[in-house]
Amino acid sequence: MQKGGMSMMRQGLFSPRKLVRRFTPAMRTNATVTKTVRPGHPVRTPVKTGETLGRIGSLEVRLARNFKEVKKAQRLRFGVFYEEMSAIADAHTLATRRDADPFDAYCDHLLVVDHASLKRNKLGRLKPEIVGTYRILRQEIADQHSGFYTAGEYDIQSIIEANQGKRFMELGRSCVLQPYRNKKTVELLWHGIWSYVLRHKIDVMVGCASMEGTSPDAIAEQLSFLHHNARAPEEWRVRAVEDRYVEMNRLPADKINSRAALRALPPLVKGYLRLGAFVGDGAVVDHQFGTTDILIIMPVSELNTRYVNYYGADASRYSS
Template sequence: MQTAMPQGHTRPNGVPGPTAGTKGHPLTRPLGRIGTLEVRLARNEAEIEAAQEIRYRIFYDELGARSSLHHIDRRDADRFDPLCDHLLVFDHSLTGPDHRRIVGTYRLLRQEMAAAAGGFYSEGEFELRGLAARHPERRFLELGRSCVLPEYRSKRTIEALWQGIWAYLSHYRIDVMVGCASFPGIDPAAHAEALTYLAHHCRTASDWDVRAVAGRYHPMKLMPIDAVNPKAAIAAMPPLVKGYLRIGARIGDGCVVDRDFATVDVFIVMPVKEIAARYITYYAGDGQSYAA
């Protein structure tokens, strides 16, 4: 877990961005709507802090992240937050100001902003720097801190988030999405069937391969592949992992135990050009109009 810092959102070297308050930036307008749900980037401190409060409720209160980690006013906050854009889902059927209508969030860290931080968040677990160095012509985006309130964990909330992500990808001409996805608990063996299936059937191609860092590497092939029931393995995966696989994501080499967040993490790699065309057509439809 990275060390937290005071939550001013000034960006380094004068780099502007939507959450830095760039007035009129297209990505602070709605990026998608489904029923009463609307998705856009955070516009101000109140919205970012509300997203951090939701993250705290889910990661700490619900999933058991260690409360000894540094946190501020029951908010999950670290040194990367000021450098990230925060994608938010609002439910406009709720009353109150916008920051009290947030029901889901995703944290987006572009490569140029990661450089200002000295690296991506995921580099503490996976050799992402080497992967990016092998593809200097590609623009990387790290997805992280994905969470949705329990009562909103539905297909339409996920679709709203992906509408926003597609608009963001198009606006910034992102080539590759990466990030960690988590299984609950700190024992890889508890997920032996799912992890073994991923290791055998969902690995990255050699040119996109990325390995867990030395000293934190845990093997994912935990049982004979002949003993794996594919349907049971897929059913045992967290919804976020299944969602990534559905659009064509691949998995890196090895998993990492994150004791602070009480999870077993795998690494997701999604070159945009390799994502299934039906998903690009479906999710990008509305988002394209906002991406100019």
């Protein structure tokens, strides 16, 4: 699901041509009928800190083991958000060279580490390099603290209250080192997320995905494409908070070049759409990060069966 929520997928399992067909208005209804099943939750113990969730060659996906690893993930985020992208750092962020906020203290941090790329720590020991990360916050943990990060931009409490008994999870702060932005790393991250979802019996994933730039008019075609083709059905629709709401319906459907709009979408947003995600009502401009954010909503029951089957209903594809 991105800086506050979701910023990385360079490749996916579907081609852009197939994805365009998937999101043309004529295809949307049938695709919804045929693409979804409710995967059962196997009886498995919750994910443990540091437990390996999957491996591909020298790459391993697992949760951070300690705060030292969280700090390394924060440095990775700083490099992507503040040095590669256009986030504006305050004095503390510049001094520490870490992207950090209070949510980090109680979130789980999913990591991809490369055992073939060793970095020497302050004690002189060689440690595998952290090359990708996702931040995960479960509803029961959010309820014990300050709620979800996403609530600062969207009224997600409305769908939480409308779905009592369902377990929500927020995805955020995703990034991958530039040399690792490939199909293998992305698949491993999603394998880790899918393992986590099954272990913790998650029903709904949410998070904010970012599009570079703070001018909605400059990305009017992309926003309008999402509004007309991927907007959440009424029962899952969430509106941006009133004082930050930006209209996404900026062009009529017949004025949109769907292929061009899709091609211009960030890779991560396209990845979420392939998985079967919906988008919320309205965008939000985040001037600190230099982005325009959209809300991603992924009920587990709506996930594309192609992806469920690919990773395995028990997340066994890349299990070690």
